[in-house]
Amino acid sequence: MPYITGGVRPDWTAYLTAFEDAGADMIEVGLPFSDPTVDGPTIQEASDTALARGATPAAVLADLAAIRVGIPLIASTYANIALRPGFAAALRAARISGLIVPDLPVDELAGLSVPGIEVSLLASPATPDDRLAEIGRRSQGFVYVISVMGTTGERDRLAPSAAALAARVRQATELPVLLGFGISTPEQAAEAAAVADGVIVGAAVMRRVLDGAGPAEAGAFVASLRAALSRPAGVG
């Protein structure tokens, strides 16, 4: 699942089509927030770029409502945006099917009301087993496994903790397990796919977009990742 920050470029929705064409199974769309405390420098830069262009969650969702994409779209944003009244309706209008809120852990889930939207929770290497069980039970759509302690961003290789955590999460849930944080090369994607049902690639994609890669070039990168996933059924 590749990631794109909504509104990062005027033609940002063209990337969605390109990713679909590149074989992505789902796309994560980031709704920019003024204070992206959980993101690493790349996504933060993308977020600031989008904000500087005047992007708002509403405008990004309106852009989505105006296009057609054949694969599921997952929104990701911060709690301050997700908890606002009317947010669920806006997501539904944009044909968003899922939601990730990285600063809203399972303990605060009760405060989030987004009927009709699947809310996926995150699991981290530091999460203890009993808590993992609750996350597995209450997550929807999939479980997002944070492969390393740290923020989003590219890293040289997949952390050794990733496989162990993915295995622990599998014990806790029937849902697909997606691995994210720090996956930036086809080799890492392949490594990840060996232990998970799919991978989420955010910073590596956005680095290229920020450096000027157009939809075709970014799509080719996503295709290279997709090709590296050995299991054809993988959620790439």
Place this chain on the structure above:
Amino acid sequence: MPYITGGVRPDWTAYLTAFEDAGADMIEVGLPFSDPTVDGPTIQEASDTALARGATPAAVLADLAAIRVGIPLIASTYANIALRPGFAAALRAARISGLIVPDLPVDELAGLSVPGIEVSLLASPATPDDRLAEIGRRSQGFVYVISVMGTTGERDRLAPSAAALAARVRQATELPVLLGFGISTPEQAAEAAAVADGVIVGAAVMRRVLDGAGPAEAGAFVASLRAALSRPAGVG
């Protein structure tokens, strides 16, 4: 009695002769000190000028030893200079007959040892009667009456306190009473001479010297003061 700061100009001893010729009865010679806290701006400037020229008490006294003046010379300086070992001998070698130390009141007189030199004390408007009696008893040569509360310096007119104090001092001593501080015009000198045995004129003389008046011009000013003293026997 006119005043001159020793060493203020290369030809400073020429002023002594000029003052003698102008009818001065005595001359007060200031030995410059690094921290002239009791003097007003004019004498302080004269002192700084002399110091900047490299004047030292020893050098000033050596200058005096090299000339002949027919009237008494009174040295004035600060306690730090006056209390140094060998000071009395240096004064005697310079044919100094009297000494004024404005920051050495009667209470500290015991610490000053200058055999052969008459030490004149000061009286101020704030001095109470019993203290005035002690000052009158222990002063030598004359009593220096401070005409106003304040430091040396020119003032517009003679302070009203001056006459009253001079009268009080007369009750306390047989010595001549000299009035100083703030006398700058022949009119003031005449006023002062009406109540005292003489006047001391410091800042008014030095102002002229600092402004460039040579010995002749300064002597003429002293002569004008001398002439204003109505009583021929006055110590001018």
Place this chain on the structure above:
Amino acid sequence: GRFGRYGGRYVPESLVPACQAVADEFARAWSDPGFRGSLAGLLSVYAGRPTPLTPALRLSAELDVTVLLKREDLTHTGSHKINNVMGQALLARRMGRARLIAETGAGMHGVATATAGALLGLPVKVFMGERDVERQAHNVFRMRLLGAEVVPVSTGSRTLKDATSEAMRHWVADADEAYYCVGSVIGPHPYPMMVREFQRVIGDEARRQCAAELPAAVPDYVVACVGGGSNAAGTFAGFVGTAAKLVGVEAEGGAGASNGEIGVLHGFQSLFLQDEDGHIEEAHSMAAGLDYPGVGPEHAHLRDLGRARYVTVSDAEAIAAAVRLARTEGILPAIESAHALAWVIRAAGTSDLPAGSTVLVTLSGRGDKDVATLMAETEL
């Protein structure tokens, strides 16, 4: 972890265990007389507690209200911040953490954390926006003098918000070794509650001092400035169970409690200045300590309950109040604390603060740090 609707723990899953560990250890420590004794001892022999309660006699006469000043300006490092960092640093040591991390804007919390770290021999890493590093060279140098490492943050606006993000990122990556030292009654649970507990020494002391000094034992009004709100939270804690009216004074340009809407930032739910899209707005106050777009969750709750009242004061009023206290009492307050005084000066004699009332004002810090600012703003 909640104060009514507010509070909570809105952090990445990676940090939940770290926050929980702090909460668990704080609960143990706070019920351990040994820990509390150590802290009380340090606050006394090191930081100069108890601080006096000073009657502002000349100002009182001018205003016709009795003004009592709680003198946090007399603590070591010059503000109430030390109460909190000493507590957290002792907790970090008790938890066996290898280092302290903190973010700072103008540098005050950074200096306080560096101080506590130096005292306990714990290395300190302070995250600070690059622009703040340039603007606050004095405090950067001071932190380095104290042995702290100052990490300039070059992302985003290169100011406090970015430093906060970076500190949190760093904590995520180093949660086992690093202790994150939060500077106010903000952040994820347990920080707002814990920092209030560490600051309640202000209110507890003042309560005892008032009981000894005042015929009525309790002042009619208790007033403190509010940025995040830690000095106010600590002061109010001593009086929330009395009949005293509580007043929190915010900077006009950073009035989360007065003008904010409910939202989530920096790990907690509270009242924040934000636009219609949910983006947080920047605060603007000449008082660095009040220059925050939100307010601690307990203050939001006290506002909802009506137990405390929140009011605002302009930069100009605060400056005038600082100068007035200097003139009447010989005390130059921090420009933050001057906000609390400014409200007292404005309200004295009105129905908000009737003549004859007794009012306790917390002087959260000293104004030495503000002399340059006052020089630029005031003609004397």
Place this chain on the structure above:
Amino acid sequence: GRFGRYGGRYVPESLVPACQAVADEFARAWSDPGFRGSLAGLLSVYAGRPTPLTPALRLSAELDVTVLLKREDLTHTGSHKINNVMGQALLARRMGRARLIAETGAGMHGVATATAGALLGLPVKVFMGERDVERQAHNVFRMRLLGAEVVPVSTGSRTLKDATSEAMRHWVADADEAYYCVGSVIGPHPYPMMVREFQRVIGDEARRQCAAELPAAVPDYVVACVGGGSNAAGTFAGFVGTAAKLVGVEAEGGAGASNGEIGVLHGFQSLFLQDEDGHIEEAHSMAAGLDYPGVGPEHAHLRDLGRARYVTVSDAEAIAAAVRLARTEGILPAIESAHALAWVIRAAGTSDLPAGSTVLVTLSGRGDKDVATLMAETEL
């Protein structure tokens, strides 16, 4: 009015009655429990006394001597100066004087006097050399904030010595109305004795605190920095009757007690740096408070008696000591106070200060004022 050969009252006859009036009133006030109670009350509720005795645990471990710090840095306005000015300002009020006058160099005594004047509602006139007015704009502004009038002095070198002369001239002309507030244990009788009495609260408190904290009740060494010497005089006063060894630490470039010769300046006889002609030499120290060519007469006497020892420390040693205390204890001392510490650091483990000794060091003030100087002098 004498301490052995030293002291006295070397002032113009015009000032003798004014000095005597101060001496007489001080004698009455000091034996009046009402006056002493007022002063003790102000020092407590206003100025933050008693100040703590802080064990410097990490530094002690490094030096293998037990270092106890008497924390005058925690008083209101940040140095021991407040003890003295509060006493003199109360005395001036008791004498019915209409205003306070003072001279200041770097501005610390001026700020302290302005503070006391503001508190008691007494107008303050501070004489300051024009060059110092320019160099110390911050402190000039601070005095004006406190309502004081700063009078720039344009005579002579336009620095402290000229300001002192001008203040004395002004006092002569206004002796009935003005009270001259001297900042150290210098000047004509009764100032050296009176200022010591106002500062002895440092030593008396420390003595009691040592009695409570130390098995031996008294430290082996008592160390304080000496410019004019007021914090040292106040500290020593508490221990002169004990077995403690007293050490006064002077700045290398302002070491009146160590290198001076007997002389008279500013109204008293003592040891002064002077040339062979009897001209006073200028002192040179980066510590403004130690930048004085003489020393209080009681120190000269204690030196002659052998009861106290006087040593010198360089600017570089003082800087290193300040940085070291910041690093080990989280306390940035005034560069003046750092001189005392520097000697302890140098002497520890030698026969001057054997390992295992207990040493009380008076931290006369906080180092906030010195941050700019340290920035210019230190690479961090």
